[in-house]
Amino acid sequence: MTRRTGVALLAVGLVIVGLGLSPHWGGSAAAPRIVKVKAFEFAYEPKQITVPPGAVEFDVTNTGSIEHTFLIDDPAKKTVGKIASILPGKTEKLTVTLKAGVHTIYCDLAGHREAGMLASLKVQP
């Protein structure tokens, strides 16, 4: 890929992100796609998220009343990203580079996952 086409693709990618559409190119060098998530007692919204492989920024807002966390486990159950504490009313950000496969988002505070703080994160080209 020439530098010029790379820049052009990046520009297209940014426009797509700006429009909230799903970008469908294979590279991972683009600016991270932004996904907004709400965390509360005891769920995440949305419950199902689909993104292409590559860099993704999760902006997680705690709209509940108590503290929460935000973890992403890959298909092999290895944790690939974590926000260790989000106090009520706060937004914390996490940028991860994701490979294809079904990932799991969950809160690792005691009892929260069991109570429903789980979401599915599908990473597909």
Added chain:
Amino acid sequence: MKQDDLRDEALYRHTRAEELAWHHAKALGVSRRRFLQMAAASAAVVAAADALGRAAAVSQAAPADLVVKPTPPEWFYDFASNKEMRWENMASRGYLVPNELFFVRDHSRTPRIEVSTWRLKVEGSGVSRPLELSYDDILSLPETSVIRYVECAGNGRSFFEAAYGKRASGTQWKLGAIGVAEWTGVPLREILNRAGLKPTARDVMPEGLDELRVRRPMPIAKALEDDTLLVYAMNGSPLPPDHGFPVRVLAPGWIGVANVKWVGRLEVSEQPLYTPWNTENYVFIGPDYAPVPPAKGPVLTTQSPKSAFELPWDGELPSGRRTIRGRSWSPFGKISRVEYSVDRGITWQTATLREPNISRAWVRWDFEWDAMPGSYSLRARATDEQGNRQPANVPFNEQGYLFNAVIGHPLTIRP
């Protein structure tokens, strides 16, 4: 108020009690306005309790509130449903932590429990005579009182970030997720025996009546210890709602979660019991720990020795000669020695220990210091009677448990 009014003894006592409370509050830096707000809140609770008798020990606060008692910022660091005690308020306080200053660790929020309909169920394969006990039944059983500490497994969690550059999951406590109280209740053993405890029983699992139904099993051996209690009073008062009313478990020396609050059920089992509270949480997860199926890592049981200064965190003091105070505690026995350093750990001296020094509670200590202007990082290092000493560092674990390394307490001395 006219002086004549005080010839009425009840009025006299009420007035003096208010004056005393204001005096204490002022010494703690509570503003007059804040004091009046708190007095109004506690007056409402007292009035309700008077009207409804013992049953009204359940708070009248709105159910939307996460915790019931007032938690002003002068007393607590606020982490939503968790409230960390500010150590500076323990200066000149005596041995016990008053109920109103005691840290709160709620997994969800404080449930408001109606004691007239509350029952404790004791059941499972490990007992031959399942029981259902009312609050009055519990109060009629043999009673004992002990002075012990209760401490969150994650006390000190925030220091993992300073040590390793990454945060461990959960409330970023400094060292204020601990308290010592006099706990009164029934030895758990008395209840288990009345239910026909079988010799084949393995685990006891207290279950909380909170939204998440906290369930943290413990082995029978721990449940049968002399000072493992089902507690209904704290420092001479009915157990406050935030601390487990009507009853909670006291499991001395063990991590806070084993001291389950708002207990509604005791499951006694001939098989080992597993819940998220001993498989996914309150276990060590990290590069230095291997999974112990079905748990994700070694299961935590006992706490670890620690020390704290009775000073504001990152506070300021005027220069000059002064007494510096703190406290140390261990789950393994009495504290035998506390060393301190005012020069960032280069030289160490021995602090003076002050009685009482109670096993599985804490010891108060102090030292004299001629404080010169500058920035300091005070250190304290405790050793218990078993020879356990606070380490220089502890391995990282993802959920940030049992951080008991020696830490620097930041302090500025003004000219």
